[in-house]
Amino acid sequence: MIGLPERAELDPAAGAQEVGAAVPATDGEQRAVSDTSGDRPSNPYATLAANAFASPAGDDSGLLARILSDPRMHHHAAGLLSCLQCGICTSGCPAARFGDFSPREISRRALLGDPTLLEDDSVWLCCYCYTCQSRCPRGNSVAVINQIIRGMQVESGYGLKHVAVFIAWTEQFYATGLGGWPRQLLDAIADAWGDRWWNLVEHLEEMRDELGVGSLYPSEKAMGELRAIMDETGSRERLQAAEAQPRA
């Protein structure tokens, strides 16, 4: 339970003396999550929340610490720790409005280090529109938390069913250096797009020639470097197990 903050703790001047909130890192050491706002006083709610949630009892799984230590969260860690559960994230979320998803719940469970997040399919409804992040009064980002949790699900194998249909993107990218939506994905939905779409598919290269926009593909040099980077960062190995998964 968090008690009401003492008046002194809400005083920005008092808060300024406490630069960071201590949270456990993945290796069990205490590390400081500093307020990233420069000269502004540190956030008293971050301190309170860190004390409340970062105890071993609040993060048995270590999940909260893993989320907080991800580099994508560094500008949002104090925001997560000071989540007020105000719900502004959910109020603006298209997946909450048109689907069964609650960013506010994700934030609450992340703070508790709730390990069931690692087998929760609802995180896959996030649209990555970042409305939650841009409106959060504390600087939290459920969009980023979802990216981290989905990544953990992929790497544990649980989430592979959700990415199986998108493996084609990685394969296309590795083979050609071109992103874009792969034909396998577009063909499944493009029937309704009609003749003008198929005209583009058939005549893209001619259209590009007429527009003078050059080759679709990067240079050979760029391709070689790209493949080396993908190999070095394990891009394809990460997904090999997904090939055998049923499609979600």
Place this chain on the structure above:
Amino acid sequence: MPTTTPDIAPITGRVELFRSCLVSTQYPGVEAATKWLFEQLDVEYIVNQDQTCCTGLGYYTDVVSFPTTVAVAARNACVAVEAGHPIQAYLCSTCYAINKKARDVLEEPEQRRRTNDVLKKVGREYDDAVASTVRHHHVLEVLWSRHPSIRGLVRRRLSGLKVATHPACHYCKVFPDEVLGDGEDLMLPEDLLEPTGVEKTGYYPEKGTHCGAGFRQRFVNPGMSMAVTREKLRRLAEQGVDVCVHMCPNCHIQFDRFHDVISQTAGEDYPFVHLHVQQLLALALGADPDKVCGVEAHSQNLEPLLERIGARERVSVAVAGGSEAG
């Protein structure tokens, strides 16, 4: 409606027009129109074949890991600096956001060290010199920095044409403090078009709602995806707009390709079309709709609009230096 987008100093350095996979494969006219505008407005730029795709679609469909994405971004920054064109100008808002995210992460010594361990394999290093030289701008910011020159270049007045903005989420919401204007009511596209005589729409209900694409959602949750897009189309129709302008190719796909599909399925009329900001601006400055703006790649029929604004009639084109070209 007064202009509210803050003035910025002209972006005068050397620009690398960052190639976008979705622009390249779906709306190549957006790239051609942007190049044409850069030439009219005297922006020194290159297109660099040594640049690769940002990985955005792979990252946001969760098949590409973050370390891969950061390493690719770092490499692209090195390539831009090496070519002497360190201002990366983005056609796509996801390229914009993902490269800025990598920029921030690469400021952390441990992340930079890990990324450079990867780049070492390709003989590159994202060092302080690269970090302090590379710059990240949406193409519309580069154009806005030259906006005082636009008024004198207009060759087709768009008087009476009502234009609304679909603000791209990855421009407005990932780095809200770096948006040119108000991310909840972005006016940059309409303010850029103001000298052409358009009627601006400004704020409208659902303006900040995303396009519905949601990366994976378009493909695996089409019901949710289309529901969002339909809501936006209805709200835009209520405003009586003629053109909804875009600043991100993924949004553009969602609206242009699904506009008629949703209209027919829902039994609702949405009497307007979609164009990229640069396409509409280029048309107003006298660009050819086919050879510069690539309208053939669009799913919607743009001919009524092109007729209305006189874009099927050839005009002489002005250039920033004051001369005229045929």
